[in-house]
Amino acid sequence: MKSSWVLYSFRSSILRIITLLFFIASCDSHQKEFVEIKFWAMGSEGEYVQKLIPDFEQRNPGIRVKVQMIPWTAAQEKLITAYASDNLPDVFQLGNTWIPQFTLLTAIEKLDKWVESSQKISSEQYFSGIWNTNVIDSSVFGIPWYVDTRVLFYRVDVLKKAGFSSPPKSWDELYILSKKIKKLQNDPEKYAIYLPTNEWAPFVIFGIQAGSSLLRENNTYGNFCGEKFKKAFEFLIRFHKGSLAPTGISQVTNVYQAFKQEYFAMYISGPWNINEFKKWMTDTLKDKWMTAPLPGMGDSYPGVSLAGGSSLVMSRESKHKKEVWQFIEYLSSPETQLKFYNLIFDLPAVKSSWQDKSLRNNPYMDAFYKQLQYVVATPKVPEWEQIAYSKIQQYAELAARNVLSVEEALKRLDNDVDRILEKRRWLLSKKIN
Amino acid sequence: MKTNQSAAYFFLAPAISAILLFFFVPVIAALLMSFTDFDIYSLGDYSFLKFVGFKNYISLFHDPLFWTALKNTFYFVSVAGPLSILVSLVSAMLLNSKLVKFRGIFRLSYFIPVVTTLVAVAVVWRFVYHPRFGILNYFLSFFSIDPIDWLGDPIWAMPSIILMSVWKNFGYNMIIFIAGLQNIPEYLYEAAEIEGANRWQQFKSITLPMLAPTTLFVSIITMIGFFQIFAEPYIMTQGGPLNSTLSIVQYMYQEGFRWWNMGYSAAIAFTLFFIIFVGTTIQFKIQKSSELI
Numbered sequence: 001m002k003s004s005w006v007l008y009s010f011r012s013s014i015l016r017i018i019t020l021l022f023f024i025a026s027c028d029s030h031q032k033e034f035v036e037i038k039f040w041a042m043g044s045e046g047e048y049v050q051k052l053i054p055d056f057e058q059r060n061p062g063i064r065v066k067v068q069m070i071p072w073t074a075a076q077e078k079l080i081t082a083y084a085s086d087n088l089p090d091v092f093q094l095g096n097t098w099i100p101q102f103t104l105l106t107a108i109e110k111l112d113k114w115v116e117s118s119q120k121i122s123s124e125q126y127f128s129g130i131w132n133t134n135v136i137d138s139s140v141f142g143i144p145w146y147v148d149t150r151v152l153f154y155r156v157d158v159l160k161k162a163g164f165s166s167p168p169k170s171w172d173e174l175y176i177l178s179k180k181i182k183k184l185q186n187d188p189e190k191y192a193i194y195l196p197t198n199e200w201a202p203f204v205i206f207g208i209q210a211g212s213s214l215l216r217e218n219n220t221y222g223n224f225c226g227e228k229f230k231k232a233f234e235f236l237i238r239f240h241k242g243s244l245a246p247t248g249i250s251q252v253t254n255v256y257q258a259f260k261q262e263y264f265a266m267y268i269s270g271p272w273n274i275n276e277f278k279k280w281m282t283d284t285l286k287d288k289w290m291t292a293p294l295p296g297m298g299d300s301y302p303g304v305s306l307a308g309g310s311s312l313v314m315s316r317e318s319k320h321k322k323e324v325w326q327f328i329e330y331l332s333s334p335e336t337q338l339k340f341y342n343l344i345f346d347l348p349a350v351k352s353s354w355q356d357k358s359l360r361n362n363p364y365m366d367a368f369y370k371q372l373q374y375v376v377a378t379p380k381v382p383e384w385e386q387i388a389y390s391k392i393q394q395y396a397e398l399a400a401r402n403v404l405s406v407e408e409a410l411k412r413l414d415n416d417v418d419r420i421l422e423k424r425r426w427l428l429s430k431k432i433n
Numbered sequence: 434m435k436t437n438q439s440a441a442y443f444f445l446a447p448a449i450s451a452i453l454l455f456f457f458v459p460v461i462a463a464l465l466m467s468f469t470d471f472d473i474y475s476l477g478d479y480s481f482l483k484f485v486g487f488k489n490y491i492s493l494f495h496d497p498l499f500w501t502a503l504k505n506t507f508y509f510v511s512v513a514g515p516l517s518i519l520v521s522l523v524s525a526m527l528l529n530s531k532l533v534k535f536r537g538i539f540r541l542s543y544f545i546p547v548v549t550t551l552v553a554v555a556v557v558w559r560f561v562y563h564p565r566f567g568i569l570n571y572f573l574s575f576f577s578i579d580p581i582d583w584l585g586d587p588i589w590a591m592p593s594i595i596l597m598s599v600w601k602n603f604g605y606n607m608i609i610f611i612a613g614l615q616n617i618p619e620y621l622y623e624a625a626e627i628e629g630a631n632r633w634q635q636f637k638s639i640t641l642p643m644l645a646p647t648t649l650f651v652s653i654i655t656m657i658g659f660f661q662i663f664a665e666p667y668i669m670t671q672g673g674p675l676n677s678t679l680s681i682v683q684y685m686y687q688e689g690f691r692w693w694n695m696g697y698s699a700a701i702a703f704t705l706f707f708i709i710f711v712g713t714t715i716q717f718k719i720q721k722s723s724e725l726i
Contacts, residue, residue: 077690084476105477189565198673248585248674253563382473386692397675419492423474427481 035320036064037327038089040079043072045093045146045310048343049331056330063323076385083107090318091327093310094142096133101382102313103136109314109321111140120329125350129307129375136380142311143328144349146340148270149305149375150201150294151367153277157288158184158265167292169301171206171235174266178244181265188243193266194252194259195236195245197397200388201306202268206232208376209296209303215417219381220425222417224392224410232297233399233406240400247400256280259289268294270308271347274364291367293374307375309349347372383420391416467699476693489700499701501676502684505591509680510659513595517655518648521603525610526640540611544604551601555668558597559584584670587677594678598665602658606651613647614640649720653713660709681705 041049046069053065068089070078076098082088083105094102102108115121123131126144134142154167162180164173178192185192195202207214212229215222223229239245245264252258259267260280274291281289296303312328314321330336337348338356347368348354359365378384391413399409467489469475475482493499527533528540546554561569562583570580583593617640625635641648663682666672672679672687681701689698 080473080476080693101473104474107477198671248582253559383692390687390692394676397673401675403675423470423472423481426483427474 034062034064035323036066037091037318037320037323038066038068039327040068040070040089040092042070042075042093042095042310044344045346046070048340051343052331052336052339055336056327059330060323060326063326065327080105086317088315088317090320091312091314091324093145094313096130096142096144096307096309096311097378097384099134099142099311099313100136100380100384103141104382107316108141109316109318111143111314114314114325115140115143118325118329121332125352127307127349127351127372127375129377130309130349130372133307133309133377133380134311142313143332145310145312145331146337146346147307147309147349147372148272148347149308149368149371150205150268150270151305151371152292152294153259153267153269153273154290154292155259155262155265155288156290158262167290168295170295170299171209171297174295175235175238178239178266179242182242182244185262190262191246191264192244193239193268194255194264195239195268196252197240197247197400198393200392200396203233203236203392203396204378204388205268205294205303205305206236206297208306209294211297213379215379215381215421218428219379220421220428222387222414222421224413224417225407230406230410233396233410237396237399237406241402260285271345271368275345291364293367293371302371302374304374304376305371307377309347381421381424383424386420387417391420463699464703466696467703469696471694471696471699473693475695485696489697490704493697493700493704498676498679498684499681502679502681505677505679506660506662506681508591509595509598509662510656512592513598513662514652514655514659516595517599517603517659518606518652520599521606521651522610522644522648524603525607525614528607529611529614540608543607546601547604549601551664552668554597554601555665559669562593585674587675590670590674590677594666594669597669598659598662601665602655606655609647609651610644613644617643645720645723649716653716656712656716657709660705660712 039049040046046067050067053067057064075095079088079092079094079098079102083102088107094108099108115123121143123140127147130144130147131140134140134144152167158181159165159167159177161184162177164177164180168174168177174193181192182190204214207224207229210228210232212226212232213223214229216226224233240247246252252263255267255273256276257280258264259277277289293302294305295301312331314324314328318324331340332350334348334350334353337350337353338358340346341348341353342358347365348359353359354365354369359369378388395404395409395413398404399406404412468484468486470483470485470489524543528536528543533539561567564570564580564582564585567583569583573581581589583589621639621643622635625639630638661682662680663686666678666680667683667686670678672683682705685698685701685705688694688701
């Protein structure tokens, strides 16, 4: 404890010297009349959000926003490294599954007080499932910026040929439809649905639909061997084993081309793919594809999907929290949300923005709007990313390729997950004592 | 004499302190870290850090994924290493032959893969290996061989990576071998010719022994480099399918920078260091004993 204090005071004294130097330098040229806040955003969000900044700065002459774009693939590394070196920006974008991690690091500010006193932001404006991903131990840590969820992308023409005028509404329908499509294709090199094992989302979605809690005992053990998850897992693996879905992932180097060539007719994916599919499905194929909410397990339609998207969070160390909040409020206003949608087609987090004609006239959006009423969060533990990306995908692949039986795969999955959560159990037991 | 020494130390001081600060300190810190359970919890609060002794190393030995990664790495090193040295030696000798014209162009074209960005190379090779549209399967179809899913089949994925890595890296060793070959005095061959030695005898009795130091250097550098194989499988297959191309360094990277299990990751790093250390020592020993003969 003491050493970290020494380190901290050493660091802060260096910081002080640096700020002093900057102060002298800035005094030299001209007096600063504005507050500068640093904003980190990922990928294309980081690119396009810059177009909104001039408007914000015009409305708030005292604030300048410096946007830094960071690539998605390195985003988490960069943010955690920035945290470790006390260099976090004042405000940044966080994928909403990362919020537990940053809350745990106490890197981000609790926003309850800010939301309470705000006239512009309240939880009712948002899809409740999405808002929930930002709530940890009943405190809010992020404000949804844009949302995403996974729905069913399907080929209208192929489904029609198989005798389905509307997309499947239940698991059984999905399976029967897939069988029919496969039969119609009459080609071992074509498939009904694309369920790549390097995407964990469908496995988790179907698990949640079946009623599984995924983890158990206060999220300290894996619960994948449970009957409910097993049922969902078995159901999806049946598609691979029955050649209704391709097993490997390397055959599909280009998902869009494969969709166009009817290599598969259905794919569970998110809004980021809408424009890509539009680009590929041209001319006669233009109206041959559509989106639909996910089928449910029984009669409940639509079935739940995952609450995805990104939130805006405030660094706890920020010196300009008031200005940061103003900026978050600006980005969360229905008008800005719409503007942002029209720039890069990120789905607005604020529900009222969906009433605008630019969204209502887009036929592919309807499914997303319906689905967003039925979204849930993944378990809010910092280890979730590792569990999902490395373990669930690993064992899904092993089961899909028939290397392991479903029982064996899930048993090993639970084993590995229990090991990953070991530290969490230790911490929780420490807290109780 | 004494003053001379202190002057030397004075001038060496910047370099030595840089090495101490930027090399030894991090290495020792990493070694210490490998005995703790440093992870994302500890990053937030140091009181969540626990000294665990050899636990990381012990669980490493019980970790099936570690053994898979180790096996894959050994597979890669033991096949790609000799293959790469062989290919570079043969191409160096071809290029060094007086019969070859446009030597510069050949040398350049063999060396280009070394300096090309790996990501660009990987994109092209992914197309080469594509099961449906790839040129490799197209050629094989002339011999009526069924299409192979090169990168998607757990059996073929590693050979595919090996082929690509050898292609990408042999140019570097080739240049070193060419330099070694050009250092062999011409009169040795002339003398051998007068004595009636044929090409093979010349190669065995002159070229190989004269190249021994070069070969040692090349094989050690290649081995160390190949034990640290990371980028090729990382870009081509991400370690898949079924972890058949997961290498030690990639496993270390995943544990450390993807999942922030720094302690565990450091333990992997030191295990790899130990393996490379042993490997290099063995190579030196072999070289020494062959010199005695």
